[in-house]
Amino acid sequence: MSHPIIHHNDEHHHEDFQLKDTHPLLGERWPAMGGVRGNDKLTSTYDLVEQMYYLYVRVVKAKDLPPNPLTGSCDPYVEVKLGNYKGTTRHLEKRPNPEWNQVFAFSKDRVQSSSLEVYVKDKEMVGRDDYMGKVVFDLNEVPTRVPPDSPLAPQWYRLEDPRRVDGLKVRGEIMVAVWIGTQADEAFPEAWHSDAASVHGEGVASVRSKVYVSPKLWYLRVNVIEAQDVQPAMRGRTPEVFVKAQVGNQVLKTRTSLSATLNPKWNEDLLFVVAEPFEEQLVLHVEDHVSSRKDDLLGRVTLPLTMFEKRLDHRPFVHSRWFDLEKFGIPALEGETRRELRFASRIHLRVCLEGAYHVMDESTMYISDTRPTARQLWRPPVGVLEVGMLGAKALLPMKNRDGRGTTDAYCVAKYGQKWVRTRTLVGTFSPSWNEQYTWEVYDPSTVITIGVFDNCHLGGNGNSARDSRIGKVRIRLSTLEADRVYTHSYPLVVLTPSGVKKMGELQLAVRFTCLSVASMLHLYSQPLLPKMHYLHPFTVSQLDSLRYQAMSIVAARLGRTEPPLRKEVVEYMLDVESHLWSMRRSKANFFRVMSLLSGLVGIFSWLGDVCKWKNPATTVLVHILLLILVWYPELILPTVFLYMFFIGLWNYRSRPRHPPHMDTKLSWAEAASPDELDEEFDTFPTSKPQDLVYMRYDRLRSVAGRIQTVVGDMATQGERLGSLLSWRDPRATCLFVVFCLLAAVALYVTPFRVVALVTGLYLLRHPRFRSKLPPVPVNFFRRLPSKIDSML
Known part of the structure; x- marks a missing residue:
C-alpha cells in the first residue's frame, strides 16, 4: 500500500486552515421583531450582527388608473427607481384598480441619489411601456422606523406627469409607504433587494431568507404476531407464509413461517419511520413462498x-388487534358467499407509533436535538443559542457567468427541527448577510451545523441544477461559555478528488445564554436520549435503516417548501455519506485511538523507567511515596483525587479559548493520497475499472486483516483469562487453584501493608536484580489455552 506524502510540516499551509479571531463592529442590543414571548431572556435581539440600513418601499395598490387610449384597457405595473437601481412589480392585465402589496429594499450604503421615483406604467402588447404617472420622494424627508415600532401606514399619493405643461395631476392614485429600517424589519425577508436586481422569474424566490421546520418523525412499530385461516391459491397445498409490510417507499418482510401451516406465527417486529402529517398508509401483504421465483399474494389489508x-x-x-384480510387469486368454493370469501382470513397485529427522537434524521455523532417527538414530554429550555451570520470572505468562484467566475452564496443553519436559510447575495466573493437567528436549547450536549452553498437556481436552470457546497462548520454547545460572544472566522474546507481545499472563510458571532444553571447541571446526570430509546432499543442494522429512511423523509419534505431546501443541501447538512468506507477516515480514527493510548503508554513507560532506575532521584521519591502510602493506606484514595484536582487546576490555564472547527490534520485530509480520495468519491456500487477495484479490494483486505489480528489478540487474552478456572487445561487450572489457596492463606496471615510493601519493592527492584526473561506469571498466562485452536 502506498504511503502519501505528508505536508504537516508546512506551517503556513496548516495555519491557513486555522480558526481566526475577528473583531466585527456588532450592533447595540436592539430588538428584532418576532421574539419569543413569555421570557425576557428569550426575546430575540439583533446585537450579534452589524446594523445594515435599507430604504424600504412598499407598493400596496393603485386606483382610478386611466385606460390606454390605443387599447382601451389598462395593464399596470409599478417601477421603483433609485439612482441606477430599478425594481418592478408584476403587471396585472386589465386592472384599473390593481393590488401588488410588494416591498422593495435598497441598501442605504449604495444609495447615490437624493430622490426616489415611483412610476406607474402600462404594459402594452406592441412592445413598449406607456408612462402613466409617477410620485417623487425626497430621501431627506423619509422617516426612520426601528422595531418594535408598528409598521408605517401607507398613504395615497396622486400621480403626476412632468410632461404636462399645465402642472396638473393626472388621473389616478397609488398607495405607497417609504421608510428607512434595518434587517430586523419584518419586511426584510420577503422584500425585493437591489443587490439581487439581476435575478428574475422563479429565481427571485430562491434568493430570500427563510425559516424551515423539519417534519415531526415517529417510529411505526408493527409487531406481526400471527395469522388465521390462510388459504393458498392452490387447493390442497400447505402454504409457506410471510408478511410484507409497506409504508410509502419503505418495504420490510418477516421471515417465512417455520412450519407450513394455515395458522402461521411470527411475533416479529417491523420498524418504519413516518412523518406528520401522515400521508402514507400501512399496507400488509400476506404471501405464499411458492418457489424461489414465485410468491403468491394470499391477502392484503390497508x-x-x-x-x-x-x-x-x-x-x-399497546393492545393487539385482529384485522380481516382481503383475499386475492383464491377460487371460491361452492356455497361461499362473497362476504365469507372476503373475511375468511385474519391477521393479528400490535401496531403503535413511538416518539422518535430527532437524532434519527442525522448522524448520531452530531446530535442537534435529543427531545422526544411527543411535545407533552418536553422539558423547559435550559438556554438560548443566538447565531449571527455576519458574512464570508475570500470565497472561490463556483461557476461561470458571462465569461467570468462568480459565486452566489447563501448560508444554511440547522439545529433541532429549525432550519434557517439566509438570503443569497449575487455575484460577490465577500457576501455580508448580517442576519441573526435564535434557537431554544434543551440540552447543551448538542451540535449546530452551519453550511455555505452556491445558489445555482438563479438563471432558470431548472431542477436539474444542484447547489454546490462551499463548506460547513459544526459547533458543540457544551464547549461554549455562557453569556460570552464568540466572534471568529471559520475556514470553509471541503474534500475534493484532488485533495483538501479551502473555499473561503465564514464569519460568525455565537452566544449561548444559560437560563437556569441548576437545570443545566442536572442534565449531566440524565440519560442523553429519551426513555423509550432504552426501554425498546434497536439493533445496529435497524438504526442504519431507520436513519436512512428518516433522512430521505426530511429531504423530501423540505424539498416541497417554497423556496425548496434542496436535497443536496439537506444531505450535506445531515452527513448522509458519513457511514461509507473511507481509507482516509479509517486512518484518522486509527490515529485518534493511538493518541488516546499514547497517554496510557506514556504512564507505563514512565513506570518502566522508574523500575529500571533510569533516574535514581525519581525512583527514590517513588520509594518514599510507596512507604508512606503503604504505612498509611487510608491516604491512597485522597492522594489520587488530590492529584487529579491539581491537574485540573493546572490545565485551566491552557483551556480552549474558542469553539472547535473543522481540523484538516485531525481528519487526515492533508495527507490523503490521490488514490484514496478517488476511492472515497467513487459511487456505490463502484463505477471504476476491474483492475482498480481488485487493487483496492486487496488494500482493504490488508487493512481489515490488521484490524482482525488486533481484535483476535484481544479475544485470545480474554479467553485465556476465562480458562484459568475452566479446567480446559487441567494442569494449569490445578496449579492456579493451588496458588489461589496458598495466596489466600498468605494474605490472611500477612498484614496488607507488608504485602503492598513487598509487591512495590519487588516491582521497583534495581536492574541488577532483574532477569531479561519474562516473569513467571507472564509465562504461565501465555501458556493458557484459548478458542483460537478451534478456529478454521
Missing part, C-alpha cells in the same frame, strides 16, 4: 396511520 395509538413513556402498553 390501514391508515391515524388509527394507531401513540406509545409514550407513561403509556407503554
Whole structure:
C-alpha cells in the first residue's frame, strides 16, 4: 500500500486552515421583531450582527388608473427607481384598480441619489411601456422606523406627469409607504433587494431568507404476531407464509413461517419511520413462498396511520388487534358467499407509533436535538443559542457567468427541527448577510451545523441544477461559555478528488445564554436520549435503516417548501455519506485511538523507567511515596483525587479559548493520497475499472486483516483469562487453584501493608536484580489455552 506524502510540516499551509479571531463592529442590543414571548431572556435581539440600513418601499395598490387610449384597457405595473437601481412589480392585465402589496429594499450604503421615483406604467402588447404617472420622494424627508415600532401606514399619493405643461395631476392614485429600517424589519425577508436586481422569474424566490421546520418523525412499530385461516391459491397445498409490510417507499418482510401451516406465527417486529402529517398508509401483504421465483399474494389489508395509538413513556402498553384480510387469486368454493370469501382470513397485529427522537434524521455523532417527538414530554429550555451570520470572505468562484467566475452564496443553519436559510447575495466573493437567528436549547450536549452553498437556481436552470457546497462548520454547545460572544472566522474546507481545499472563510458571532444553571447541571446526570430509546432499543442494522429512511423523509419534505431546501443541501447538512468506507477516515480514527493510548503508554513507560532506575532521584521519591502510602493506606484514595484536582487546576490555564472547527490534520485530509480520495468519491456500487477495484479490494483486505489480528489478540487474552478456572487445561487450572489457596492463606496471615510493601519493592527492584526473561506469571498466562485452536 502506498504511503502519501505528508505536508504537516508546512506551517503556513496548516495555519491557513486555522480558526481566526475577528473583531466585527456588532450592533447595540436592539430588538428584532418576532421574539419569543413569555421570557425576557428569550426575546430575540439583533446585537450579534452589524446594523445594515435599507430604504424600504412598499407598493400596496393603485386606483382610478386611466385606460390606454390605443387599447382601451389598462395593464399596470409599478417601477421603483433609485439612482441606477430599478425594481418592478408584476403587471396585472386589465386592472384599473390593481393590488401588488410588494416591498422593495435598497441598501442605504449604495444609495447615490437624493430622490426616489415611483412610476406607474402600462404594459402594452406592441412592445413598449406607456408612462402613466409617477410620485417623487425626497430621501431627506423619509422617516426612520426601528422595531418594535408598528409598521408605517401607507398613504395615497396622486400621480403626476412632468410632461404636462399645465402642472396638473393626472388621473389616478397609488398607495405607497417609504421608510428607512434595518434587517430586523419584518419586511426584510420577503422584500425585493437591489443587490439581487439581476435575478428574475422563479429565481427571485430562491434568493430570500427563510425559516424551515423539519417534519415531526415517529417510529411505526408493527409487531406481526400471527395469522388465521390462510388459504393458498392452490387447493390442497400447505402454504409457506410471510408478511410484507409497506409504508410509502419503505418495504420490510418477516421471515417465512417455520412450519407450513394455515395458522402461521411470527411475533416479529417491523420498524418504519413516518412523518406528520401522515400521508402514507400501512399496507400488509400476506404471501405464499411458492418457489424461489414465485410468491403468491394470499391477502392484503390497508390501514391508515391515524388509527394507531401513540406509545409514550407513561403509556407503554399497546393492545393487539385482529384485522380481516382481503383475499386475492383464491377460487371460491361452492356455497361461499362473497362476504365469507372476503373475511375468511385474519391477521393479528400490535401496531403503535413511538416518539422518535430527532437524532434519527442525522448522524448520531452530531446530535442537534435529543427531545422526544411527543411535545407533552418536553422539558423547559435550559438556554438560548443566538447565531449571527455576519458574512464570508475570500470565497472561490463556483461557476461561470458571462465569461467570468462568480459565486452566489447563501448560508444554511440547522439545529433541532429549525432550519434557517439566509438570503443569497449575487455575484460577490465577500457576501455580508448580517442576519441573526435564535434557537431554544434543551440540552447543551448538542451540535449546530452551519453550511455555505452556491445558489445555482438563479438563471432558470431548472431542477436539474444542484447547489454546490462551499463548506460547513459544526459547533458543540457544551464547549461554549455562557453569556460570552464568540466572534471568529471559520475556514470553509471541503474534500475534493484532488485533495483538501479551502473555499473561503465564514464569519460568525455565537452566544449561548444559560437560563437556569441548576437545570443545566442536572442534565449531566440524565440519560442523553429519551426513555423509550432504552426501554425498546434497536439493533445496529435497524438504526442504519431507520436513519436512512428518516433522512430521505426530511429531504423530501423540505424539498416541497417554497423556496425548496434542496436535497443536496439537506444531505450535506445531515452527513448522509458519513457511514461509507473511507481509507482516509479509517486512518484518522486509527490515529485518534493511538493518541488516546499514547497517554496510557506514556504512564507505563514512565513506570518502566522508574523500575529500571533510569533516574535514581525519581525512583527514590517513588520509594518514599510507596512507604508512606503503604504505612498509611487510608491516604491512597485522597492522594489520587488530590492529584487529579491539581491537574485540573493546572490545565485551566491552557483551556480552549474558542469553539472547535473543522481540523484538516485531525481528519487526515492533508495527507490523503490521490488514490484514496478517488476511492472515497467513487459511487456505490463502484463505477471504476476491474483492475482498480481488485487493487483496492486487496488494500482493504490488508487493512481489515490488521484490524482482525488486533481484535483476535484481544479475544485470545480474554479467553485465556476465562480458562484459568475452566479446567480446559487441567494442569494449569490445578496449579492456579493451588496458588489461589496458598495466596489466600498468605494474605490472611500477612498484614496488607507488608504485602503492598513487598509487591512495590519487588516491582521497583534495581536492574541488577532483574532477569531479561519474562516473569513467571507472564509465562504461565501465555501458556493458557484459548478458542483460537478451534478456529478454521
